Amino acid sequence: xxxxxxxxxxxxxxxxxxxxxxxxxxxxxxxxxxxxxxxxxxxxxxxxxxxxxxxxxxxxxxxxxxxxxxxxxxxxxxxxxxxxxxxxxxxxxxxxxxxxxxxxxxxxxxxxxxxxxxxxxxxxxxxxxxxxxxxxxxxxxxxxxxxxxxxxxxxxxxxxxxxxxxxxxxxxxxxxxxxxxxxxx
Amino acid sequence: xxxxxxxxxxxxxxxxxxxxxxxxxxxxxxxxxxxxxxxxxxxxxxxxxxxxxxxxxxxxxxxxxxxxxxxxxxxxxxxxxxxxxxxxxxxxxxxxxxxxxxxxxxxxxxxxxxxxxxxxxxxxxxxxxxxxxxxxxxxxxxxxxxxxxxxxxxxxxxxxxxxxxxxxxxxxxxxxxxxxxxxxx
Numbered sequence: 001x002x003x004x005x006x007x008x009x010x011x012x013x014x015x016x017x018x019x020x021x022x023x024x025x026x027x028x029x030x031x032x033x034x035x036x037x038x039x040x041x042x043x044x045x046x047x048x049x050x051x052x053x054x055x056x057x058x059x060x061x062x063x064x065x066x067x068x069x070x071x072x073x074x075x076x077x078x079x080x081x082x083x084x085x086x087x088x089x090x091x092x093x094x095x096x097x098x099x100x101x102x103x104x105x106x107x108x109x110x111x112x113x114x115x116x117x118x119x120x121x122x123x124x125x126x127x128x129x130x131x132x133x134x135x136x137x138x139x140x141x142x143x144x145x146x147x148x149x150x151x152x153x154x155x156x157x158x159x160x161x162x163x164x165x166x167x168x169x170x171x172x173x174x175x176x177x178x179x180x181x182x183x184x185x
Numbered sequence: 186x187x188x189x190x191x192x193x194x195x196x197x198x199x200x201x202x203x204x205x206x207x208x209x210x211x212x213x214x215x216x217x218x219x220x221x222x223x224x225x226x227x228x229x230x231x232x233x234x235x236x237x238x239x240x241x242x243x244x245x246x247x248x249x250x251x252x253x254x255x256x257x258x259x260x261x262x263x264x265x266x267x268x269x270x271x272x273x274x275x276x277x278x279x280x281x282x283x284x285x286x287x288x289x290x291x292x293x294x295x296x297x298x299x300x301x302x303x304x305x306x307x308x309x310x311x312x313x314x315x316x317x318x319x320x321x322x323x324x325x326x327x328x329x330x331x332x333x334x335x336x337x338x339x340x341x342x343x344x345x346x347x348x349x350x351x352x353x354x355x356x357x358x359x360x361x362x363x364x365x366x367x368x369x370x
Contacts, residue, residue, distance in 0.1 A: 124313055128307030135317070
């Protein structure tokens with residue numbers, strides 16, 4: 001474990017998810033929906049679920065397998081700045097359950113290099129089941145990942161998790177920052 | 186944690202390395218050495234080190250970045266059979282420190298699917314630093330990975346680790362099997 005440069009206490013570790021946490025998948029999903037189903041849709045139309053759980057939209061999940069899908073996702077607002085701030089206090093491992101999607105792996109590696117070059121490749125993990133991950137905190141939009149996690153979970157709000165009440169929640173990256181300011185006391 | 190089907194005890198988890206443990210990199214390295222330096226070489230010529238630490242051979246490590254390098258590596262003798270046997274007793278996560286090599290990611294995913302299809306993609310992890318991994322056992326040829334590991338390490342013999350004495354060692358996959366037979370008592 002790395003030492004904190006200022007006070008010699010061991011630094012705690014954060015496991016940070018990619019999709020719907022630092023990488024915004026929603027605009028692309030909305031565009032595919034409109035193109036394929038012929039009608040525009042907004043985020044509130046799939047509140048409580050994934051967009052591909054809507055009638056006629058199941059095929060949208062297949063786009064995740066296409067080369068390039070993850071290459072040009074926009075960065076979630078304020079996430080770069082808050083992650084840079086967090087790096088002054090915590091070790092951060094970006095952990096993405098990418099293994100199902102063979103073609104996503106290189107795209108995700110490139111995306112990290114492009115948008116978060118201050119995260120070393122040593123601190124990137126692509127896995128299938130996040131129960132393998134050892135960390136003190138996990139920031140994730142999937143309840144299934146937080147349920148199996150031994151440390152403190154922070155649920156990042158996404159359409160599919162809005163009804164969940166068991167975890168601390170952040171609706172945006174300024175709330176992520178506020179959560180960790182409180183943790184540090 | 187999964188339950189063992191026969192006796193309901195929680196199954197212990199093994200983190201299993203790829204290169205030089207289940208995937209044999211050496212034949213390809215030997216071929217590159219001969220092609221580029223004009224003279225054949227054998228494994229004992231780089232005993233105690235990596236082949237690319239030999240004079241004039243530093244560039245051989247660069248081949249690891251090329252697409253396809255990891256795609257056609259031979260399977261280490263007896264590893265398929267022993268891994269299948271281990272799966273009857275343990276949860277296995279294949280954990281490869283592949284993140285440095287952007288082009289290796291899809292090749293390694295495909296290689297696993299081709300040669301170890303009985304390992305689910307949920308149980309594959311590509312990372313940089315293995316200290317993120319939570320497991321009971323780690324089978325690895327790199328001392329640096331075993332040093333940071335909290336569980337029991339089993340060092341798989343490779344040219345670069347032959348002088349190491351701090352860890353239990355397996356010289357081949359039949360010795361891996363014998364090690365775990367002993368662990369199970």
